[in-house]
Amino acid sequence: MPLPRVLSLARGQSMLRTRLAPATRQSWAARGIATHATELKRTALYDFHVENKAKMVPFAGYSMPLAYGDVGQVSTEKTATAFLEWLTPSSLSALEPYSSTLSVLLNERGGIIDDTIITKHAEDAFYVVTNAGRRDRDLSWFKEKLDEWNTSDQSSAGKVEHEILDSWGLLALQGPEAAAYLQGLTSFDLSELTFGKSAFVPIEGINLHVARGGYTGEDGFEISIPPAYTVRVAKLLSKPPVQLTGLGARDSLRLEAGMCLYGEDLDEDTTPVEGALSWVIGKDRREKADFIGAEGVLKHLKDGPPRRRVGLIVEGAPARHGAKILAPSTSDVIGHVTSGIPSPTLGKNIAMGYVQNGWHKKGTEVAVEVRGKARPALLTPMPFIKPRYWRG
């Protein structure tokens, strides 16, 4: 019997985009950001970035111009599904092969250890992308829970293996012209690859794992690349009209798309219900309540959470992480902003944050304190900009 495996790859993710990035989105704030490049880890694409005149900044311990993530791959006998359904509240057994879902790793209290994209290749094989910034926590959590699982009766149908694939590259090609550009490099019909689907796509004679989606709210692809090909594929994917973009552009786009950034908008003291991510909890999973952290999560679902993640449009000054959200015309603090920027696309100050349950309804008028002054703000549905995913 072949040994079942769970693979988890720590790998880089960078963004290459078409047209989408106007110059304003590539701006970098140098003030307040230390650039100790020499003390930071470098990815396989470091030289590539520098050759392309990227402004390198420290991010999650790496010197990077771009977003990097950890990617995991899971493959096992049938218990792989059961194992991941223990670690997450997602209905993975119902997921079609080569489909993916946003999910969360939960601690015993139901707090979010990390958010993750899980792609099912088969009942016994999953591919998992997590955040580079949570690498140590995620990997030790996987190891701990895997040991527990494999020494329990749960693994009688086959032990689960977790394999970390270091040094793999993950490049994100994003934007309205991404599909046309990538189609020029492959015979695979990309129109069949709809949002949330994955496939092995031949590019330059290499079969690459390509997932349709990304962290921008735009159509696009995330392309996994074995270590030996990372730079070659990066060069292939970065020819005009593709522009290399950095963390600044990524952060603007994900916030406009209403997506969370772990560490800013989500943490271990936040349940998916508070984080407005109840939709990742499968209906069947609620009934069975057999995932780690179920008790805390289900209590929040039943009784309502103490606070909820909301979107805001703030007048005047942009609100940043940590800004107080106040009840209008009072100094009562009802929550805090967790991410905020002046949206380059909307020309308005957008933000997300948490407010006390009851204050969370769309259209509620609140105030946000920036530099000691209360600024009017309006609770606004997210995403702030309608996503343009390819749904076929």
Next chain:
Amino acid sequence: MRRHPLAFAQARTIVTKRYTDDHEAVSFDDQTKIGTVMITDYAQKSLGDVVFVELPSEGAVVEKGDVIGAVESVKAASDIYSPVTGTVIAINSELDGSPSLLNKSPEDKGWLCKIEVKDPAEVEVLMTQEEYKAHCES
């Protein structure tokens, strides 16, 4: 030859420009005792595209080192510190509608505010252009 008092005053008007650690500059007219506060070209390049500028109120009495406003780019907010003690007598209201003036003309059209300086000696102790240049390169 008898000197005309006014001519004398005009002749000795000296505008000095001094710089701070925080990449601001103050252009000080020793006759009017008015200092014009701005961010440096180096600062605007580091910030990237400025999208919002918050300025103090006219008439505000400020101490050297007080936060008197902020410059916001997409990615970050940077506080503006008063380089001197005094009274704000004018703000550049053009910046309300055109924050990009800070990128285009940081040390001229993109000036932030004018402060009536209480003690001109405070200006003297700030960095000269040469010192500031060295500060940026260090």
